[in-house]
Amino acid sequence: MNTEQILFACLQEHCYFKLSGELRYTNATGMDDLIEQLFEQEQPACAQVVVDLNDVTFIDSTHIGLLASLARHCQQHQLPKPILFSTNTEVNQLLKGLCLETVFDFAEHPTNQAIDLTPVQVEQHSDDHKGKMILRAHEALLDLSDKNRQEFKPVVELLRKQLS
Template sequence: MSTGHVEYASLNGTHIFKLIGEVRAQSCISLDKLLNKIEHQDGVVGAIVDLTQTSFIDSTVLGILAKLGLKLKQAHQIQAVMLSTNSDITTLANSMGLGQVFVILDYCGDPNVCTRALVDEHITHRNMLHTVLDAHKTLMKLNQSNQNMFEPLVKQLQKEKENLDSLSQQNV
């Protein structure tokens, strides 16, 4: 299980996401649902992703963040800002193409930002599968390297999703 979590705050149309500790796929379901709500909101003027207290971030989380950056650009014509002080995390984010959808800044600010922890959603195999699959599909859209790296995983996850969907249909 993840030892990290995501905190969130919003003020006057600016959305702030703070990732703390080792943030893994389990922390993404609530974040993914929140992003879907923000995409359809009016008055969104900015977004900040604070990675200054992030010690580890997995590819699913990076995919969800890519989704945030892409949706803000497409739906609101906004380029989000990513704050990072960990060179390993900054390098990883850039290698996955997040620099295409975020302005990535080296930031040493006040760690006591007014955010609240997102409540973890009820994690089921089905919603975890959906979140992981969607995150990796988003990463694949950013560049050819990601496409090549994650294509086998996405194909496997799609097969698993189809099997689950087939079982659900049989149980109806």
């Protein structure tokens, strides 16, 4: 059983994401849609972004790419680095291994915020739309480091070929 859940709240220009469970590409469109929606305006709804991964049990490269994309949007809008909370050693090793510590401020402790978060609604998308989302997420990973570029370039090239 997949207990993946994405919760969100925006309070006083602080955007809070709480992700939990197994985060796989098959359930990434809700997160992607939310990120695009938040940053499509010239003046984004967020002045500060906080991501809580404390309840994540598994995260795949697509979701990591979405996190990289979120951080890139923050950079493009001259916002502070997003803060990422995670106490899961394996998740932290994976995120740092893919250079997310260069675009996030890591806080390796629990959050104690009592914020009323709302589940993110997942829209049904075509396979083509999902494929483009997976491609964008992996392209965001390429931009983080030369190591990522070497590791994910074949994946990105294959996705591009399949989508053309």
